[in-house]
Amino acid sequence: MKLIACIKQVPDTAEVKVDPKTHTLIRDGVPSILNPYDQFAIEECVRIKEEIGEGSISVITMGPPQARSALMRCLALGADEAILISDKAFAGSDTWATAYTLSLAIKKIGSFDIVFCGQQAIDGDTAQVGPELAQQLGIPQVTYIEKIEICNKHKLTIHKQTEDGYQILEAKLPVLLALLPPTSFQPEHPPMSSILKAKKKPFNVWDAKLWEAMNQNLV
């Protein structure tokens, strides 16, 4: 089973302050972290792979070179390979451009069964990239997922949060899932051996040149 997780490195909003004069965020010296929604998505992704007992997880992000540390955390949490899409040409991408670029990366990887995303990122809070990515890939999507109950090679059963409670849905594969951690979620901290193993896992950096070639074939 081929699982793909899309993640984002974000400033730790607990550490961000607001400039009292300009009312803009002061990002200087603020540590960058793996978006907590994405950490939940990665943990669920790893759990699903372990329950099925086979498959691989590719984790992708689009960002500056320093986003490497967020990908390394995902590798330590159990992903099998990492892809960093990084080029100055991608700077300033809006949600559509980000989703489009991620969709090209996923098409380059080839066939897949499930794409995992966090519901939203804690810096922008748009919750748009996941649904837009599903649209670009031409696959169904389910958002606000707090639990994946049963998963096999053909379908899965999921809990989708609603204002009143949750719905239990079934989805066919391939599908994109946008996950929202329950309030009880405590992010896992990988042990030292997993951090050390992560350094030996495949880590790819793709730049815009690759995209130009793909664009000509795909668009």
Add this chain to the structure above:
Amino acid sequence: MPKDIIKALAKFELLGMVIDPEYDGLGTDVVTAGIAAEELARADPSCSIPVLFLVGTSWGHVLERYGTEDAKKEILPKAIKGEQIIGIATTESDIGSDLGSMKTKISKKGDKYVINGEKMYISGVAEAIAYGGGHVTLAKMTPDKGTRGMCLFYLPLKDTPGITPTYVEDIGREAISCGGFDIKNVEIPEHYLIGEENKGFYIVHEGYELARGLIALVCAGAASKALENGIAYIKERKAFGRPIGKYEGIQFKLAENYVRIQALRELAYKALWTYDQELQGRASRFEVSMAIAMAKSVAPIWAFEAINDVMQWQGAFGYTKECEDQKAWRGVRSFTLAEGSSEIMKLIIARELLGKDFLAYR
């Protein structure tokens, strides 16, 4: 120290990380252990958890390198799982740097060793008594040979007949106990001897050197955290109409301390890298001693002064127990004494520069 903390260190596989996987360790190099030491001190600037970590790492390593197979299989996996602790006990009430004058004695009796004496100012005594484990201990076997007549051995403290603990209260590092123990006719099995008889003094220094290298990074971690706290404070706190970070008096101290702590990190990582090189036969023990002594000689002093300046910036608040940095200030102060005093570090450096003909106190 609460057992939960020790178990959490084990859960993250930080205990005994340099130990071979055969004994449930990770088999990392000591530079990696140094990174862990620095980060632990950033998280616990009081240096309590870092002390438990560095002592277990250093003397776990000595036990692995020189201990008997039976002792290694019995002791190391439990320590790595956080079920027991490993400490170090060489100091006595009036014996610190002058180990040759040690009074604790060990003698052979059939297939056992018998120990009599006392150890004092030892970290982790209460933890070893409560949770199990023991201390890598040094005692004299052949008194007329001085440092050439010492044995190193593992001494379990929990439920051991003849062990009577005493406790003292440190001014810092409050989360790990400090104390000592009387040793009266305590018998240990033969396989607890570490290395050969009468070679203990030389073996124990390999542990001390690793511990000193890790301490240098503990000091760097605690001071780095304090400087970060200080930077945040001087940007916010105003005096005479502007943030105090705008004044040269503050900026010069900030710059000086930052450079020192970065220099300390370079010295310390170089020292641990040299230690790794020696383990692979690519450096001599003298090179290790020099590199480690250089880092340890300045680490607690530079760290203490950096933290002291951060406390000074915070005015009267800096002298209260509400101020986090005072924990670091009290914690790093211990390391001008622990695991080899700053003065001993300078003697080692001078010994390497001048040669053995100029050895002090001989």
